[in-house]
Amino acid sequence: xxxxxxxxxxxxxSRSTRGAGPERSGKPRRSDRARAEARLGxxxxxxxxxxxxxxTAYPILQALYESLFRNRLTxxxxxxxxxxxxxxxxxxxxxxxxxxxxxxxxxxVTVAIELVLGFALALVMHRAVTRLRGLLRTAILVPxxxxxxxxxxxxxxxxxxxxGYVNQWFDWVPGIDENLNWFAGTGTSLFVIIASExxxxxxxxxxxxxxxxxxxxxxxxxxxxxxxATWWQRMKRVVLPNMKAAIMVAVLFRxxxxxxxxxxxxxxxxxxxxxxxxSLLAYRTSIGRxxxxxxxxxxxxxxVCVLIICFIAIKxxxxxxxxxxxxx
Amino acid sequence: xxxxSGRQKIAxxxxxLAVLVYALFPVASxxxxxxxxxxxxxxxTFLPTTWTLGNYRExxxxxxxxxxxxxxxxxxxxxxxxxxxxISVVLSTLAAYAIARLQFPxxxxxxxxxxxxxxxxxxxxxxxxxxxxRSIGLYDTWPGLVIPYxxxxxxxxxxxxxxxxxxxxxxxxxxxxxxxATTWQAFRKAIVxxxxxxxxxxxxxxxxxxxxxxxxxxxxxxxxxxxxxxxxLAFFAGASQFEEPTGAISAAAVVVTVPVVVLVLLFQRxxxxxxxxxxxxx
Numbered sequence: 001x002x003x004x005x006x007x008x009x010x011x012x013x014s015r016s017t018r019g020a021g022p023e024r025s026g027k028p029r030r031s032d033r034a035r036a037e038a039r040l041g042x043x044x045x046x047x048x049x050x051x052x053x054x055x056t057a058y059p060i061l062q063a064l065y066e067s068l069f070r071n072r073l074t075x076x077x078x079x080x081x082x083x084x085x086x087x088x089x090x091x092x093x094x095x096x097x098x099x100x101x102x103x104x105x106x107x108x109v110t111v112a113i114e115l116v117l118g119f120a121l122a123l124v125m126h127r128a129v130t131r132l133r134g135l136l137r138t139a140i141l142v143p144x145x146x147x148x149x150x151x152x153x154x155x156x157x158x159x160x161x162x163x164g165y166v167n168q169w170f171d172w173v174p175g176i177d178e179n180l181n182w183f184a185g186t187g188t189s190l191f192v193i194i195a196s197e198x199x200x201x202x203x204x205x206x207x208x209x210x211x212x213x214x215x216x217x218x219x220x221x222x223x224x225x226x227x228x229a230t231w232w233q234r235m236k237r238v239v240l241p242n243m244k245a246a247i248m249v250a251v252l253f254r255x256x257x258x259x260x261x262x263x264x265x266x267x268x269x270x271x272x273x274x275x276x277x278x279s280l281l282a283y284r285t286s287i288g289r290x291x292x293x294x295x296x297x298x299x300x301x302x303x304v305c306v307l308i309i310c311f312i313a314i315k316x317x318x319x320x321x322x323x324x325x326x327x328x
Numbered sequence: 329x330x331x332x333s334g335r336q337k338i339a340x341x342x343x344x345l346a347v348l349v350y351a352l353f354p355v356a357s358x359x360x361x362x363x364x365x366x367x368x369x370x371x372x373t374f375l376p377t378t379w380t381l382g383n384y385r386e387x388x389x390x391x392x393x394x395x396x397x398x399x400x401x402x403x404x405x406x407x408x409x410x411x412x413x414x415i416s417v418v419l420s421t422l423a424a425y426a427i428a429r430l431q432f433p434x435x436x437x438x439x440x441x442x443x444x445x446x447x448x449x450x451x452x453x454x455x456x457x458x459x460x461x462r463s464i465g466l467y468d469t470w471p472g473l474v475i476p477y478x479x480x481x482x483x484x485x486x487x488x489x490x491x492x493x494x495x496x497x498x499x500x501x502x503x504x505x506x507x508x509a510t511t512w513q514a515f516r517k518a519i520v521x522x523x524x525x526x527x528x529x530x531x532x533x534x535x536x537x538x539x540x541x542x543x544x545x546x547x548x549x550x551x552x553x554x555x556x557x558x559x560x561l562a563f564f565a566g567a568s569q570f571e572e573p574t575g576a577i578s579a580a581a582v583v584v585t586v587p588v589v590v591l592v593l594l595f596q597r598x599x600x601x602x603x604x605x606x607x608x609x610x
Contacts, residue, residue: 041432145592
C-alpha cells in the first residue's frame with residue numbers, strides 16, 4: 001500500500017503503477033543474474049555504507065578504547081591504562097547524575113508538550129481548507145529553517161534582563177516583574193530553554209503527525225461519526241490507533257533529539273544554575289578541560305543512554321522501527 | 329467543506345493568526361533587535377526607538393569591526409555545507425537507487441545502519457574526533473568538518489531518497505527500451521526526470537542540516553580558518569570590551585537566516601513531502 005502524503009507531487013503520478021506487475025524485470029531470475037545484481041547493489045550502496053560506519057562506528061570504538069585510559073592533554077606524559085577507573089569517577093560524581101536528571105527532564109517535558117502542540121497544529125492543518133492549509137504549513141516551516149543557535153539567541157535576548165522585553169510585557173502575570181532574571185534560576189532557565197526547543201522542533205513533529213493523519217482512512221472516521229461517536233471517541237478509537245506508526249516515529253526521534261540538546265543550553269546559560277545537560281558536560285570535559293579519558297567515558301555513557309531510550313521505546317510501542325520507517 | 333458560517337470564519341481567522349504569531353514571533357524579535365542602536369538595546373521595548381543599519385554595517389561593511397570574522401565564517405559555512413551536501417547526495421543517490429531498484433541481500437542492513445547513525449549522539453563522536461583530528465592535522469580545517477557532517481547528512485539523505493525512488497515506476501524504463509531506446513537513453517529519458525525532484529529536495533534538506541550544525545562547529549575548529557557561522561555567533565565579541573555584541577549578533581543571525589527561510593518558503597511543498605516520506609511511510 002502506498003501512502004498519500006500531504007501534497008506529494010512527484011509521488012502522486014506514480015502511485016497507480018507502483019507495486020503492480022511482476023517482480024522488477026519479469027524475466028525468469030537466474031542465479032547468475034541474481035549474483036550480478038547483488039554485486040551491483042553493493043557496488044552502488046557500499047560507499048555510503050562504509051562512510052556511515054567510518055564516521056560513527058569508528059569514533060565510538062575509539063571513544064570506548066580511550067575511556068579506559070587516564071589521559072589529559074594538559075599532562076600528556078601521565079597517560080596510563082586505568083580500566084574502568086574513568087567510569088567509576090563519573091558514576092560516583094553527583095554532577096553527572098545531576099546533568100542526567102536535567103537532560104531527562106528536558107526530554108520528557110519537551111516531548112510531552114510537542115506531542116500535544118504538534119498534534120493540535122496537525123489537526124488544524126488537516127482540517128483547514130486548501131488555501132489556508134498552504135499558508136499555515138508555510139508559516140510552520142519557518143522555525144524548521146532557522147538555525148538552532150539563532151533561535152536560541154532570539155529567545156535569550158527576549159528574556160534577558162537587560163535586553164529583554166518579556167518582563168515588561170508580562171508584568172501582570174504573578175511572579176513576573178521587571179527585575180525577574182530568568183537566567184538566574186534553574187526553573188526559569190529551563191523554562192526558556194524548553195520553550196525555544198519546543199518552538200524550533202514542533203514543526204517537524206506536526207508535519208509527521210499530519211502525514212500520519214492523512215493515512216487514517218476517511219470512511220472509517222465517517223462511519224464512526226454516523227454511528228454517533230463523539231469527537232473524543234473518534235480520536236481514541238479510530239484516528240490515534242491508525243496513526244500509531246507516525247506517532248511512535250515522531251516521539252522516538254524527538255526524544256533522542258531532545259536528549260542530545262546542546263545548542264540552546266550553550267547559548268543561554270552555558271550550564272549555569274544546574275542546567276548542564278549531558279552533551280554540555282561531555283563537551284566541557286573533553287574539549288574545554290582536555291580530559292580525553294573522562295570525556296570519552298561520558299561519550300560512551302551518553303551513547304548507552306540513547307540505546308536504552310531506543311530499547312524502552314521499542315518495548316513500549318512494540319513496533320518494528322525499520323518497518324515503521326518504511327522498509328518492508 | 330463547503331460554505332463556512334460566519335462564526336467558523338472568525339474561528340479560522342483566529343487560529344491562523346495564532347499559528348502565524350507562534351511561527352514568526354521569535355524571527356520578528358531578532359529582526360527588531362538587529363535594528364536597534366546599542367544605546368537602545370536595554371530599553372526593554374520590542375521595536376527599536378530609533379532604527380539603524382549600524383549593526384549590519386558592523387558585520388558587512390569593509391570597515392566594520394566584525395566584518396572579517398563574519399564573512400570568513402559565512403564563507404566557511406557555505407563551503408563546508410555545500411561540499412558535505414554534494415558528497416552525501418552523490419553517495420545516497422547511488423545507495424538509494426540500489427535499494428529501491430535492485431534485489432540484493434543487505435538492503436535492510438543499510439537502512440538500519442542509516443537509522444542507527446541518525447540517532448547517534450553527536451557529542452559521542454566529537455571527543456574521539458577532536459583527539460584524532462589534532463593528531464592527523466584535520467583539526468580546524470574544512471575536511472575536518474566535512475567528514476563529520478556526513479554523519480548528519482548521509483542517513484537522512486538515504487532515507488529520503490529511498491522513499492522517493494520507491495515511488496518511481498521503474499517499468500517506464502523497460503517501456504522505453506521496448507520502444508527502441510538504449511539502456512542509458514531509457515534511464516536518462518524515463519527515470520532521471522522523475523528522480524531529479526527527489527534528489528533536489530534531499531540536497532536542500534541535507535544542506536539545512538549541515539548549516540544548522542553547532543557541536544562539530546565549536547568543537548573541531550579554533551580559528552577563522554574553518555569556523556562556521558553558528559559557532560562564530562557563539563564566540564562573537566563586541567566591538568570593544570565594554571560593548572555588548574547583541575546588535576551585531578542579531579544582525580548576523582538575520583543575514584544567515586533570511587536566505588534559508590526564503591529557500592524553505594520557495595520549496596516548502598518539496599521539503600514537506602521529503603521530510604515526511606523519509607520518516608513515515610507505511
